[in-house]
Amino acid sequence: MYKNLPKKLDNMLHIWSEFNMLSLKYNALNLAHGTPGIDAPPFLIENMVKAVREGNNQYTAVQGHPELREALSKFYSPRFKPAINRDLDPNTEILVTVGASSALNNAIVNLVDHGEEILTFEPFYPNYMSITKLGRGKFRTIPLKTSPTEDGSALNFEYDWDTFEESLGPQTKVVLLTNPHNPTGKCLRKEEIERITELLEEKAPQAYVISDDVYDFLTYDQDYEMFANVGDNWKKTITIYSGGKLMNCTGWKVGFLIAPPDLTREAALMHESSIFNLNVPGQVAIARSLDLLNQPFEGYNSYPEYVRSTFAKSKDDMVDIFMNSGIPFTPTVCEGGYFVLLDASAARSLIPDQFLTPGNYEDDKDTLVIQREFKNKVPLDYAFARWFCINKGITIMPGSSFCIEKEKDMIDNFIRVAICKPESIVQQTRQILSQ
Numbered sequence: 485m486y487k488n489l490p491k492k493l494d495n496m497l498h499i500w501s502e503f504n505m506l507s508l509k510y511n512a513l514n515l516a517h518g519t520p521g522i523d524a525p526p527f528l529i530e531n532m533v534k535a536v537r538e539g540n541n542q543y544t545a546v547q548g549h550p551e552l553r554e555a556l557s558k559f560y561s562p563r564f565k566p567a568i569n570r571d572l573d574p575n576t577e578i579l580v581t582v583g584a585s586s587a588l589n590n591a592i593v594n595l596v597d598h599g600e601e602i603l604t605f606e607p608f609y610p611n612y613m614s615i616t617k618l619g620r621g622k623f624r625t626i627p628l629k630t631s632p633t634e635d636g637s638a639l640n641f642e643y644d645w646d647t648f649e650e651s652l653g654p655q656t657k658v659v660l661l662t663n664p665h666n667p668t669g670k671c672l673r674k675e676e677i678e679r680i681t682e683l684l685e686e687k688a689p690q691a692y693v694i695s696d697d698v699y700d701f702l703t704y705d706q707d708y709e710m711f712a713n714v715g716d717n718w719k720k721t722i723t724i725y726s727g728g729k730l731m732n733c734t735g736w737k738v739g740f741l742i743a744p745p746d747l748t749r750e751a752a753l754m755h756e757s758s759i760f761n762l763n764v765p766g767q768v769a770i771a772r773s774l775d776l777l778n779q780p781f782e783g784y785n786s787y788p789e790y791v792r793s794t795f796a797k798s799k800d801d802m803v804d805i806f807m808n809s810g811i812p813f814t815p816t817v818c819e820g821g822y823f824v825l826l827d828a829s830a831a832r833s834l835i836p837d838q839f840l841t842p843g844n845y846e847d848d849k850d851t852l853v854i855q856r857e858f859k860n861k862v863p864l865d866y867a868f869a870r871w872f873c874i875n876k877g878i879t880i881m882p883g884s885s886f887c888i889e890k891e892k893d894m895i896d897n898f899i900r901v902a903i904c905k906p907e908s909i910v911q912q913t914r915q916i917l918s919q
């Protein structure tokens with residue numbers, strides 16, 4: 485046994501690995517993780533095959549393949565016009581990364597020094613916390629509050645402005661936004677961006693902002709608003725996108741970071757020292773496909789429009805199916821992205837005691853299914869998720885796995901359902917839950 489290994493991260497497998505293993509073991513329908521159920525468009529695949537055949541198989545420029553940076557500048561410049569009123573410079577304002585994940589890593593690890601704070605809203609995408617820990621930064625969260633919608637039929641997530649204001653200060657190095665948000669599906673409104681901007685100017689003018697906008701093209705009921713486009717925000721903001729999400733090629737792991745030159749350079753330094761280069765044929769294929777995204781596709785105006793309509797319908801249908809499953813759920817308002825949260829607190833009495841009592845979970849040494857240690861009680865959402873997978877045949881994620889330890893007990897009533905699925909998976913869900 486090795487001893488004294490440095491421990492930078494918790495010795496705990498990410499919860500989604502655990503639930504994926506459980507899902508496989510019980511042959512359940514996996515609505516836990518965000519693998520899009522739609523494949524990449526045929527033109528992207530063609531371009532990938534051509535890129536490989538043409539010999540784009542060796543290292544390229546550190547900051548990303550030049551052809552891709554040019555194409556990204558053309559594709560993203562119009563939306564940054566309100567901020568900079570010119571085109572993005574492909575050499576100094578764009579960095580190509582190994583998915584949005586490594587864009588986040590590059591941005592956070594090099595920006596945040598020992599003990600400096602990253603502030604984000606909770607629940608949050610869990611990698612934010614692990615990357616901050618790796619960078620030796622301090623991770624601080626502000627829980628979103630829920631309130632009933634006007635007609636009382638659903639719950640809305642809202643910002644706690646007072647706590648946000650109190651949490652900002654000279655110690656704040658980065659405010660991390662997710663827009664649209666994972667896991668709540670909340671989208672930033674223009675007035676909310678303005679409020680964040682004002683509070684930052686007042687309380688933490690030195691802070692940078694990382695805006696994780698990987699679901700930018702997936703807003704269901706409102707426009708996508710960009711943090712970088714309000715006031716002087718461009719100067720302090722790193723905006724992150726994912727080619728994998730945009731083109732349903734998540735396995736290729738090509739992402740982009742757009743920021744003013746000083747911030748892009750910082751992230752590029754980290755990128756060069758860690759990754760150096762990534763998937764060149766994928767970069768070439770994406771470069772040649774960005775223009776094609778805007779052509780009509782399957783009866784829709786564009787490929788992103790086709791994906792958005794499919795997932796919007798899946799969202800409505802999935803919520804409907806879960807609400808009519810005989811299990812009492814309260815839906816939350818999902819405005820964008822891959823997931824919807826459902827409040828399962830009224831379902832407690834349906835869950836057998838075995839799942840609610842610590843120490844009773846199976847611990848299967850042949851899989852990654854593990855016995856998590858719960859202090860006094862098993863959070864409702866974990867118990868629900870285990871029971872739902874094993875007994876009902878559908879895997880979902882416990883919502884509190886998107887929370888820090890301190891808040892887990894308070895936010896343990898939500899389950900996260902993936903809605904990034906085509907009609908066939910929706911039908912399968914309907915069939916399973918109507919049994």
Ligand SMILES: Cc1ncc(COP(=O)(O)O)c(C=O)c1O
Pocket residue numbers: 518582583584585586609662666696698725726727728729734737738739
């Ligand atoms: C909010 C958020 N940011 C970043 C990522 C990572 O994206 P990529 O696959 O491009 O690394 C994900 C993936 O699910 C995500 O949900």
